[in-house]
Amino acid sequence: MEAKINFCSTCGSPVAMRVPPGDALLRAVCDACGAIHYQNPKLVVGSLPVWEDRVLLCRRAIEPRYGMWTLPAGFMENNETLPAAALRETHEEACARVELGELYTLISVPHISQVHAIYRARLLDLDFAAGVETLEVALFDELQIPWDEIAFRTIAMTLRHFFADRKFGAWRFHSAELPPP
Template identity: 60%
Template sequence: MLFNPRAIQHCRACGTAVEYRVPADDNRERAVCPACATVHYQNPINVVGTLPVWEDRVLLCKRAIEPRYGLWTLPAGFLELGETTEQGALRETDEEAGARIDLQGLYTVINVTRVGQVHLFYRARLLDPNFLPGAESLEARLFSEGEIPWDLLAFRTVRETLRCFFDDRRRERFELHCLDVG
């Protein structure tokens, strides 16, 4: 689903059809309600997840939901209101893989502007190799670099995060990566 800058049609406060115009003291066109003057802002959605590692292998989940049903991904999902990015990443890892982890820091920040999202992945150490996929995963499995199903990865952000990880591991130095994937 591509980002639609005119997706808002009606005011969330009163239900009146909105007008698109640049409000006073702003510099961008926004959905503005002509009845109650509410200005509606559209902001990127945050996706949070982890790159869980056990020894020399990474944990991937096979998706049991759309989009990209049946393809492999890192455990990740939408950040909920009222939680930090770290809390969301831990929750998503538990929900999708049933994995116990220790977060090791923010690893990739990836802008996906065409769909209005920002993906944040944390490096994580698996506390044990026992995990149980949740309702959104068909399977959860550990992969060495040579076993990664590169052609069956669900999202480009996952591919880029894995690429960064294996490159950094070879260099024996992990750093924060900020990327744009369109």
């Protein structure tokens, strides 16, 4: 659910919700200065760090899903590329150094206006630790994954694709749309 825009970020005047000329969707439009305020999906970017047959997971120290396990990922910043965001988030959440592989999953989550992009990655060493938004980090093989404690459906989907692809020995890009819960 997007926050309602009440005032123009350009001039501070109240805005009205209407379809601007040449558009097809309701937007917050400022009658005082003419600014049109667009609300677009947020990008969540991260990595699937692998060491031998195990993946690195982070136990969240923040809401939502405090105490649940996830891959190192977070919101992309302005002026950042997808790979740079994946590397930054991996370092921030798991203090881990990785070599990024290809974009592995791209999952649209329209009911919360997000798109999740996860890269395959190879851990460069075992020198990792919990970052400020993480309670702990650990390596898990497929049988050890705490499936009932995975924070987000997109992460569970990514992990399932990873283990299935590994069994078949064929890595492929996965794209999906996640329906509302």
